[in-house]
Amino acid sequence: MLPSLDPGSDRAVFRQIADHLREAIKRGDLREGEKLPSEAALMKHYGVARGTVRQALQLLQSEGVAAAEHGRGVFVRPRPPVRRLASDRFARRHRERGQAAFMAESEASGRRPSVDMLTVTQAAPPLDIAERLKLDEGTATVVRRRRYLHDGHPVEVATSYLPADIATGTKIGEPDPGPGGIYARLEELGHRLDHFDEQIEARMPTAEESRVLALASGVPVFHLIRTAYDTDGRPVEVCDTVMAADSFVLSYTLPAS
Amino acid sequence: MLPSLDPGSDRAVFRQIADHLREAIKRGDLREGEKLPSEAALMKHYGVARGTVRQALQLLQSEGVAAAEHGRGVFVRPRPPVRRLASDRFARRHRERGQAAFMAESEASGRRPSVDMLTVTQAAPPLDIAERLKLDEGTATVVRRRRYLHDGHPVEVATSYLPADIATGTKIGEPDPGPGGIYARLEELGHRLDHFDEQIEARMPTAEESRVLALASGVPVFHLIRTAYDTDGRPVEVCDTVMAADSFVLSYTLPAS
DNA sequence: CTCGCCTACTCGTCTAGACGAGTAGGTAAC
DNA sequence: GTTACCTACTCGTCTAGACGAGTAGGCGAG
Structure with a gap:
């Protein structure tokens, strides 16, 4: 579901991971309220250290795209009724x-x-x-x-x-x-x-x-x-x-x- | 100028550091556009690892309080003319x-x-x-x-x-x-x-x-x-x-x- | 004096590991 | 059946270290 890293790119690895997840959300592969892959799963998928995965997830959270819940996972942030x-x-x-x-x-x-x-x-x-x-x-x-x-x-x-x-x-x-x-x-x-x-x-x-x-x-x-x-x-x-x-x-x- | 950590507090170390810097800015010890202590200086002052200092600085940046400039330092974010x-x-x-x-x-x-x-x-x-x-x-x-x-x-x-x-x-x-x-x-x-x-x-x-x-x-x-x-x-x-x-x-x- | 290089200092990125704490589900004791 | 515990999985926090890249100032060559 998630693409692989582009080793030739000069875009930082954690940004590439964030891009992939953001696209998946935009595409609808990951829907509102749905759980993103866990840190461990992303580490394994991309073959990177946990810190790198966390940077990517942090970025998405600062953009308001995702929200972490301690002990449960990271979720696509549901948009509250307006x-x-x-x-x-x-x-x-x-x-x-x-x-x-x-x-x-x-x-x-x-x-x-x-x-x-x-x-x-x-x-x-x-x-x-x-x-x-x-x-x-x-x-x-x-x-x-x-x-x-x-x-x-x-x-x-x-x-x-x-x-x-x-x-x-x-x-x-x-x-x-x-x-x-x-x-x-x-x-x-x-x-x-x-x-x-x-x-x-x-x-x-x-x-x-x-x-x-x-x-x-x-x-x-x-x-x-x-x-x-x-x-x-x-x-x-x-x-x-x-x-x-x-x-x-x-x-x-x-x-x- | 900056206080020491409170070891008894259950507030995370990086949050305490961010609190100290935020207060210093609010008090006026650090003015608009002024340079915050470097990561190295904060590591030494608090006796913590670089990652912890960076978490504190990251927090301030996500709050819009500070802005990092690669190779120069982290600065109190000047408020642009409105x-x-x-x-x-x-x-x-x-x-x-x-x-x-x-x-x-x-x-x-x-x-x-x-x-x-x-x-x-x-x-x-x-x-x-x-x-x-x-x-x-x-x-x-x-x-x-x-x-x-x-x-x-x-x-x-x-x-x-x-x-x-x-x-x-x-x-x-x-x-x-x-x-x-x-x-x-x-x-x-x-x-x-x-x-x-x-x-x-x-x-x-x-x-x-x-x-x-x-x-x-x-x-x-x-x-x-x-x-x-x-x-x-x-x-x-x-x-x-x-x-x-x-x-x-x-x-x-x-x-x- | 000017230009270019070197160097020290800065933040950016990434790794590898440790321990803590919240959650959720299963299981064993009651 | 209900409760309490155990366990696996999750994210949160922190450490220690490495290398890269941008900045700025000093210094020497021209």
Whole structure:
């Protein structure tokens, strides 16, 4: 099934082995979730040392193509179900049905959403967040942190910051903010939402993020920072979100004029 | 400068070494572009084998924190200058100044943009592109492929597909489409642009992408697929773009209503 | 002064072996 | 039948060494 090494090639042996396995996956010889040949089998097939085989497998893992499981083997990394996030996902019409954005969308796609590790505290935000909220450094905010899961698998951690003068003493400062989520509460408090600015970066996860999101190696994260503005032009919330990039497709509509 | 190993810890030695170096970088002891201790120096400092040191350095590279340069050393990966892409970047008012989107924006941020590896061909698009263009499989399109560079560094490769019945025989089918780029030409041809749909994914690069974009290991890519619609609701262009994720921040405005 | 070579240092690749730890299936004791 | 153990197989970590190849600086020949 796997070809032999090309001794004339100047491509490193471990790269050639990785190429062979990658092709086999692409061809469909090895399907999603299927087990790759064990290190021992590859050593025998190619007649190389274990270190060389491991380099090849390491490469595939860093590409996000394969994932090793201790004691079991190396497997073709299954692609998790993808959530599509549309740019109208925070539109009022969705909110008025009484569901927060994540839950509504996730259920629509036929999956079981849940929230986890919810904490609500009061603290001064990081400097860049304070700037976005147009607050002086050290000004108190209500900080809502939570983890979102999809069919039990963590996919996203988000931290919201709201100026304390708006949120303290309201349902926003409580673990359960009630139907429609914090955006519904903000509007009830007289802060009619006008628009959101969303900034997107992609990078490799920190060790901490890798743990909390249970990420396989070779999976980057989306880092979203969203600022909500009310109709007075005041920023009323900043939400800092880290998402497993293999679980999301983001989608936006851009104006042509 | 670097601490010693904790023999009592159950954390693997190579992870501890990577932790130490990561902390040193975070603390600022090692600055952007600075050289990490050589493998030999780390072997001596920690009293471990070279393989162990290399595992630690490999880990940092896969995190995008460091980058090795053959024969020179391992360096704290400098963060390249970032381009911010706003959601109005294809607005008509920009186009009317006679510059295509990339060039205009790049020069505004004080950098030297250039385009490279430009090819224009006629071919049937991949199936998913054909679907977005609402074309039957096998229908011909004009395919424009190019690479964008920023101060001489490649940052983005893009492939545009336009229905042949619109584009063939126009300036869109020529290497230089003229002032304002292909969107200006489309509008002149009577296809007034209405809006764009942009879909964003993030993933690790393929070997091919890694080469063309000269990516360091540990740098993911943004994969954008943008569809342009005219005022008749007809899709008139699909642009498939792969961007070095460390060189971009994407920014969008979302409606609240 | 310039060019080319030599050398020391750097990372890249590969080998051969050791021990540890997680998994899974069979088997023997209860 | 259930439980506990044993064993074979898997990947994870670490060692010690070899050779290759790219880089950069010094030094001598021209």
